[in-house]
Amino acid sequence: MLELSQLTRRFGGPGGRTVLDRVDLRLEAGEYVAIVGESGVGKSTLLNLVAGLDRPDGGTVKLSGTDLSTLDDDGLTRWRRDRLGFVFQAFHVLPHLTLAQNVALPLWLQGQQDASSMRAASEMLAAVGLAGREAGWPRELSGGELQRVAIARALVHKPRLVLADEPTGNLDPHRAGQVLALLRERVRAAGAIGILVTHSHEAAATADRVLRLTGDALVPVTNTQ
Amino acid sequence: MRRALAPVFLGSLGARRLTTLLSILAIALGIALGVAVQVIHDAALDEFDHGMRTLSGEADLQIVGPRGGFDDALFETVALRPEVAAASPLLEVDARLFGDERSLRLIGVDVFRLGEVQPALMPQPGEGQGRLVTLTPDSVFLSPGAMQALGLALGGTLTLQAGLEPLALKVAGGVPGMAGQQVAVMDIDAVQRHFGLRGRLSRIDLRLREGLGLAAGREALAPLMPAGVQLLAPETARAQAAGLSRSYRVNLTMLAVIALVTGGFLVFSTQALSVVRRRTEFAFLRAIGLARGELMRWLLAEGAIVGVVGGLAGVALGYGLAAAALKLLGGDLGAGYFAGISPRLAFEPAVAAVFLVLGVLAGMAGAWLPAREAAEVSPALALKAGGDATGLAGARRHPGWAVGAAALAAVACLAPAWQGIPVGGYVAVALLLAAGVFVLPQLAANLSALLAPLRAVPIALARARLAAVPGHVVVAGAGVLASAALAVAMAIMVASFRDSVDDWLARILPAELYVRGARAGSSGYFDAAAQARIAGTPGVARADFIRHDTVRLSADHPPVMLIARSLSPDGRELPLVGRQVKTSSPVWISEAVADLFGYAPGDTLRLPLAGSPHDFVVAGVWRDYARQSGAIMIPIERYRALSGDPLANDAALHLADGETASAVAARLRERFGAQTLELAQAGEIRAVSLRIFDRTFAVTYLLEAVAVVIGLFGVAASFAALAAARRREFGMLRHIGLTRRQVGLMLATEGALTAGAGALGGLAVGGAISLVLIEVVNRQSFHWSMDIRIPFASLAIFCLTLVLLAALAAVLAGRQAMRQEAVMAVKEDW
Numbered sequence A: 001m002l003e004l005s006q007l008t009r010r011f012g013g014p015g016g017r018t019v020l021d022r023v024d025l026r027l028e029a030g031e032y033v034a035i036v037g038e039s040g041v042g043k044s045t046l047l048n049l050v051a052g053l054d055r056p057d058g059g060t061v062k063l064s065g066t067d068l069s070t071l072d073d074d075g076l077t078r079w080r081r082d083r084l085g086f087v088f089q090a091f092h093v094l095p096h097l098t099l100a101q102n103v104a105l106p107l108w109l110q111g112q113q114d115a116s117s118m119r120a121a122s123e124m125l126a127a128v129g130l131a132g133r134e135a136g137w138p139r140e141l142s143g144g145e146l147q148r149v150a151i152a153r154a155l156v157h158k159p160r161l162v163l164a165d166e167p168t169g170n171l172d173p174h175r176a177g178q179v180l181a182l183l184r185e186r187v188r189a190a191g192a193i194g195i196l197v198t199h200s201h202e203a204a205a206t207a208d209r210v211l212r213l214t215g216d217a218l219v220p221v222t223n224t225q
Numbered sequence B: 001m002r003r004a005l006a007p008v009f010l011g012s013l014g015a016r017r018l019t020t021l022l023s024i025l026a027i028a029l030g031i032a033l034g035v036a037v038q039v040i041h042d043a044a045l046d047e048f049d050h051g052m053r054t055l056s057g058e059a060d061l062q063i064v065g066p067r068g069g070f071d072d073a074l075f076e077t078v079a080l081r082p083e084v085a086a087a088s089p090l091l092e093v094d095a096r097l098f099g100d101e102r103s104l105r106l107i108g109v110d111v112f113r114l115g116e117v118q119p120a121l122m123p124q125p126g127e128g129q130g131r132l133v134t135l136t137p138d139s140v141f142l143s144p145g146a147m148q149a150l151g152l153a154l155g156g157t158l159t160l161q162a163g164l165e166p167l168a169l170k171v172a173g174g175v176p177g178m179a180g181q182q183v184a185v186m187d188i189d190a191v192q193r194h195f196g197l198r199g200r201l202s203r204i205d206l207r208l209r210e211g212l213g214l215a216a217g218r219e220a221l222a223p224l225m226p227a228g229v230q231l232l233a234p235e236t237a238r239a240q241a242a243g244l245s246r247s248y249r250v251n252l253t254m255l256a257v258i259a260l261v262t263g264g265f266l267v268f269s270t271q272a273l274s275v276v277r278r279r280t281e282f283a284f285l286r287a288i289g290l291a292r293g294e295l296m297r298w299l300l301a302e303g304a305i306v307g308v309v310g311g312l313a314g315v316a317l318g319y320g321l322a323a324a325a326l327k328l329l330g331g332d333l334g335a336g337y338f339a340g341i342s343p344r345l346a347f348e349p350a351v352a353a354v355f356l357v358l359g360v361l362a363g364m365a366g367a368w369l370p371a372r373e374a375a376e377v378s379p380a381l382a383l384k385a386g387g388d389a390t391g392l393a394g395a396r397r398h399p400g401w402a403v404g405a406a407a408l409a410a411v412a413c414l415a416p417a418w419q420g421i422p423v424g425g426y427v428a429v430a431l432l433l434a435a436g437v438f439v440l441p442q443l444a445a446n447l448s449a450l451l452a453p454l455r456a457v458p459i460a461l462a463r464a465r466l467a468a469v470p471g472h473v474v475v476a477g478a479g480v481l482a483s484a485a486l487a488v489a490m491a492i493m494v495a496s497f498r499d500s501v502d503d504w505l506a507r508i509l510p511a512e513l514y515v516r517g518a519r520a521g522s523s524g525y526f527d528a529a530a531q532a533r534i535a536g537t538p539g540v541a542r543a544d545f546i547r548h549d550t551v552r553l554s555a556d557h558p559p560v561m562l563i564a565r566s567l568s569p570d571g572r573e574l575p576l577v578g579r580q581v582k583t584s585s586p587v588w589i590s591e592a593v594a595d596l597f598g599y600a601p602g603d604t605l606r607l608p609l610a611g612s613p614h615d616f617v618v619a620g621v622w623r624d625y626a627r628q629s630g631a632i633m634i635p636i637e638r639y640r641a642l643s644g645d646p647l648a649n650d651a652a653l654h655l656a657d658g659e660t661a662s663a664v665a666a667r668l669r670e671r672f673g674a675q676t677l678e679l680a681q682a683g684e685i686r687a688v689s690l691r692i693f694d695r696t697f698a699v700t701y702l703l704e705a706v707a708v709v710i711g712l713f714g715v716a717a718s719f720a721a722l723a724a725a726r727r728r729e730f731g732m733l734r735h736i737g738l739t740r741r742q743v744g745l746m747l748a749t750e751g752a753l754t755a756g757a758g759a760l761g762g763l764a765v766g767g768a769i770s771l772v773l774i775e776v777v778n779r780q781s782f783h784w785s786m787d788i789r790i791p792f793a794s795l796a797i798f799c800l801t802l803v804l805l806a807a808l809a810a811v812l813a814g815r816q817a818m819r820q821e822a823v824m825a826v827k828e829d830w
């Protein structure tokens, strides 16, 4: 279970701008939500706080009972390594690793042996429709295929929480639809909590629930379109 | 560290093959030089040491005097003392081969006394020769090395020069105990008679009575020693010999360290750039769970790997270099410290390990700052910013640090030498380099401000970029600064040195023609009759005779050269430096004597002459580039009066008007025979000396050239890496309408500004370093001063070339990146 309570973030020191003002959110395991909002409203900021990449000025983030504020930098790093999966707009697939190695990366970070991690990576690659491409290189793939690799990588270590910030921002609508469907399916299969940040209503529509971020709240959006 | 992550990091090393290779090369070069110098020197010193040890054999103590020897009455006194179990007298002569420039170490021994103290020197009669042959005055015994070097065998004839006459000796056997050395042994009586050294000894080796301590023995015997004769433990003599060449070796090693530092800088440049490039990659890795410490360790490991590979290659290369150099130049690399020994190279695991560690340290030191930088970047920020927009946060302007480092350098210069090594000077050099790197961004900013009036867009863009990311200037400019500074420093130092040596030669060689009895030895000399004949040769207006001997001023230092020659009361013939004192009993000391023994003009100096002490007053200090352990000049009339030694080694001939040196030389050869005299015109000696000088420094020029080329490669590599990272920027610029040429101009401006800052900084820092080299390093290692001369023209050309080449490198690197289609570059993500 993920629980944000009274989460607050200001930028620019005292008297600076408050981007997030006492935001609350509760998500149960297996939930898959989309967060939408105007550009600059603080969506990425919120994800960074949830991921422990940034520290809030007030409020707490708890995942399965762990309060992130109690962890130091190394503690947070270990926590991310074990519990989190990421999908980025810029795919961040490392150019000098093979596709399978890229997918296996989270397992390596957990100290898993090469053989088993490579097996898991192959399985994940197959699950995202890239069976048999283990030894291929990132430069041989299209943007959509690269994002599939990123999705495989985000889920290979069975995280409790998957965060995706504009995962389809760099893709055409057709590809985007495929990738989003895949992401949703894989997150479901893993039984993880999924948070998808997006501008696009089509993308948001793939989620169970859609929340709109305003400065101080996450307001549920009823399907208006 | 998780080994599974290795591909993530090592893959990146492989991806930038060229820059990695350059860093490896620079480190390998530094290590190779260091290893070569060390290994060669160790081999030579080992052999030298071994020789000294076999020579002193079982001796507990040695009695040593000046080169001219001491009275052999001392032997009787000492041998009869109850403290002494055995004593063996020796008389050593540097014997010149007749009609040959070479000389041979000839040791006169008492075969009956030898066995108990120096068994290794025992002559071994050849087949069919009786034992008594060792006592015949015309028999000589050669070590295997000497036989080989001279091409002689048993029964052959060795012709030496005694005075001005040939002396034929029969090779009657060998000296098997002296393998590896080139020595001749004969009966001491015969040596005394043949070489005009009746009643003289140069050494007595002693074994003390069983159970008597060294200190007790020394205390009992010391009062018996006449002035100028000293009791030394054999180790002291060895240590003094080793100390002589130490400065030389340390200075060569410093050159190696310089190459290593350049390598470290290069690792720094390439690592820093690669870290900037991989910024988002690291941010991503941190986001998915790579701990900060681990990221840092992996980046250090990248540097360490470059260091290990460079180190291994360097050690191998170093041994190759050493073997080649030993073959070509000998154990002292041609500097003349270890004549007459044939060293063998041995693999020294400890030396190899030390240098390997140094290579790894250089690699890790270069990687340190970039690694820390990378580990400290906030992943959230880096993931958002992406690209190379933000430079090295740590590399801002630090004028205060620069001033601090320079001030510390000044303080370090005040430190005295440590065991003859100018540690403070070297620390100052390092600090000055650091100061230069700190001041780089400021310099670049000032240079960039000079371009402000130029309105062209590409130039404005280049200026804006330099202002926004000063870190890149540091990264790309540091290599240029380091290599330029070292090249400039060496250029100024060598120019000053060469000029001073040239001046000095002119002062020290005032006569037109020089005559020598023998090159180095005491076996050739002019007696009174020969001196008269030389002076009486037609065409000679005046002949000044010169006598060389050594004196021991203290037991802690090697002997000092004593030069007796005709001198004016004010010593105006000498290249004097500093204060002078008027006195009726003057001697002039070289700078080395002033430094090593602490004498100053006006001080009383007690010189042991012919076994008794005489007081002189130091009238002045003169500059001497020839004798590192010091020399004292004394008027020859006074020397003769006090020592009773009428002989001379050299003569300086001033010619009558209208005479040519070659005509007089021909007449001298006619009178003395072509083979006995060594004649040289002042101009020739000067030319030869300068040629040797230039040859010695050719090695350093070569090193400098290599350093500069590596520095330039660094610039090229830096710009190539940056350009690759900036492909998107270039693509965007092309999109909004910059022509290819304009982008090229922008890059050239960036390159020129960066290298310009590096070259300017290098000039300033190099000038300061040259001062340190001249005033501290040379003074403390070799005890000589020099007049400073700055070769302005060549320095200006050098810096200009550097800037142009750097601009070219930047453009070429950029062109590589621009080859990509502009559209692709914008779209592409990495």
Ligand SMILES: Nc1ncnc2c1ncn2[C@@H]1O[C@H](COP(=O)(O)OP(=O)(O)OP(=O)(O)O)[C@@H](O)[C@H]1O
Residues within 6 Å of the ligand: A011, A012, A019, A037, A038, A039, A040, A041, A042, A043, A044, A045, A046
């Ligand atoms: N490190 C920072 N320092 C100062 N201000 C920041 C920082 N990070 C974000 N902001 C500000 O916080 C606000 C929210 O930024 P954020 O990146 O979260 O927006 P977003 O909702 O993700 O927008 P977009 O949809 O365009 O990605 C913006 O106004 C931004 O200027």
Ligand SMILES: [Mg+2]
Residues within 6 Å of the ligand: A043, A044, A045, A165
């Ligand atoms: Mg955002």
